[in-house]
Amino acid sequence: MSFTYRYARPALTVDAVVFGLDDEDLKVLLVERAGEPFRGTWALPGGFVNVGEDLEVAARRELAEETGLRLADAYLEQLYTFGAPGRDPREHVVSCAWYALVNIRDHEVRAATDAADARWWRVQALPDLAFDHAHILEVAGERLRGKVRYRPIGFALLPERFTLSQLQHLYETLLGRGVDKRNFRKKMLALGFVVDTGETETDVPRRPARLYRFDEARYRQLEREGFEMWV
Amino acid sequence: MSFTYRYARPALTVDAVVFGLDDEDLKVLLVERAGEPFRGTWALPGGFVNVGEDLEVAARRELAEETGLRLADAYLEQLYTFGAPGRDPREHVVSCAWYALVNIRDHEVRAATDAADARWWRVQALPDLAFDHAHILEVAGERLRGKVRYRPIGFALLPERFTLSQLQHLYETLLGRGVDKRNFRKKMLALGFVVDTGETETDVPRRPARLYRFDEARYRQLEREGFEMWV
DNA sequence: TCAAAAGTGTTCCGCTTACACCCATGC
DNA sequence: GCATGGGTGTAAGCGGAACACTTTTGA
Numbered sequence A, B: 001m002s003f004t005y006r007y008a009r010p011a012l013t014v015d016a017v018v019f020g021l022d023d024e025d026l027k028v029l030l031v032e033r034a035g036e037p038f039r040g041t042w043a044l045p046g047g048f049v050n051v052g053e054d055l056e057v058a059a060r061r062e063l064a065e066e067t068g069l070r071l072a073d074a075y076l077e078q079l080y081t082f083g084a085p086g087r088d089p090r091e092h093v094v095s096c097a098w099y100a101l102v103n104i105r106d107h108e109v110r111a112a113t114d115a116a117d118a119r120w121w122r123v124q125a126l127p128d129l130a131f132d133h134a135h136i137l138e139v140a141g142e143r144l145r146g147k148v149r150y151r152p153i154g155f156a157l158l159p160e161r162f163t164l165s166q167l168q169h170l171y172e173t174l175l176g177r178g179v180d181k182r183n184f185r186k187k188m189l190a191l192g193f194v195v196d197t198g199e200t201e202t203d204v205p206r207r208p209a210r211l212y213r214f215d216e217a218r219y220r221q222l223e224r225e226g227f228e229m230w231v
Numbered sequence C: 001t002c003a004a005a006a007g008t009g010t011t012c013c014g015c016t017t018a019c020a021c022c023c024a025t026g027c
Numbered sequence D: 001g002c003a004t005g006g007g008t009g010t011a012a013g014c015g016g017a018a019c020a021c022t023t024t025t026g027a
Helices: A055-067 A133-147 A164-175 A181-191 A216-224 B055-067 B133-147 B164-175 B181-191 B216-224
Strands: A003-005 A011-021 A026-033 A046-048 A075-082 A093-102 A115-122 A194-200 A210-214 B003-005 B011-021 B026-033 B046-048 B075-082 B093-102 B115-122 B194-200 B210-214
Touching (some): A026 A055, A055 A115, A093 A133, A133 A164, A181 A194, B055 B075, B133 B164
Parallel strands (some): B011 B093
Antiparallel strands (some): A011 A026, A026 A115, A075 A093, B011 B026, B075 B093
């Protein structure tokens, strides 16, 4: 079966930049390509958009197909559309890139269709990447670093219940600089949407910390009231 | 001539949301469609991307072709890519939307290929629009209102030399609220990249105002130094 | 009792805000 | 001389930044 059009068309793909955080670093999910071009090279998960398929749906589908990762509560947002001719050696391929923030421990990854392998890589120590994916990742990193300062998106990188130290570690990792513990705690709690669950950590070899959660409904309420955060 | 592919492909277009400002209002450039679908309906200028053509180049080309407007110093930025199936009644068409800020008085618009007419419309009083263009325009407006507060993009809406009153009018129009004259002037001049040209207005029936300009090189310098603006 | 991280207040400074009158020009 | 917008300073309050020690727990 084949399809014929009156005018030539660029091909359309989606790519996904999935960020995760562990105790050490910011990580990104990559797949090792099983097919040409760039066979054996690491790349962002992604693939062709089907006719009649929404772009976000396509991004989620490709991600699930290639890495087994299903985004549920994760944060997913369109990043940018990359369409420079020559970014794909085969032909003109335009890619709509998305980025997601997930809690690494909630998700098991496994390679599947079109991917020889799939695993998390430290953002600070990436392999060579296929296509213009190094560039896409750079743009995604800038967006993440910029947006986390004025939108509460970072919570998607943490477990549902987290300590303020974990949250502080998140901001320090993303912003690339240390922040003052007392001021950080004061500010976060003053925002009003980081709420104490009343619970504490268990099984830690030290004084257990209080567990907090992100109250999304409260955040939306404050947002409607014209409130603004700035970290 | 025709083109055959192994798999069906969505079509790919670009659309441009061009904002301009006059003494009264924020305006947007629309074209009246000369062809089907939506013949006779007003729409954003735009059209199909050629194979091998960069997306930004395509956006500029369609804009020039349909409205005669050539963006030179104007601000142009990718907005978002809209790909919901059904947004075009003919078939699945994915559109990469861009937005631009121009100084209305620098540009003459005239309808050309595919456009029966082309003119500026008040953003507050738009006609019914073709496709999902009302939605695209709404997204563009949100982006503009958000971004103008932390990036000096508004200057593209003004002549090269402008008075502080014009600049204040710009911010009041975009933000939708009045601002204090003395505080506004203090802040703008304190930023360091709005500089006095030493000239004044001519031919005004009142005391002439000083003319300022946006010093982009200075802005870039400050940006590198980690400076941040917030209006 | 030691190691490790949790938790907690105050002071100072700079920026934002609120606010009203005189000035220069053209008609 | 009048109408129109141009141009200017100060005081008060608030939020951000700097800063160090005590507490709790498990080993």
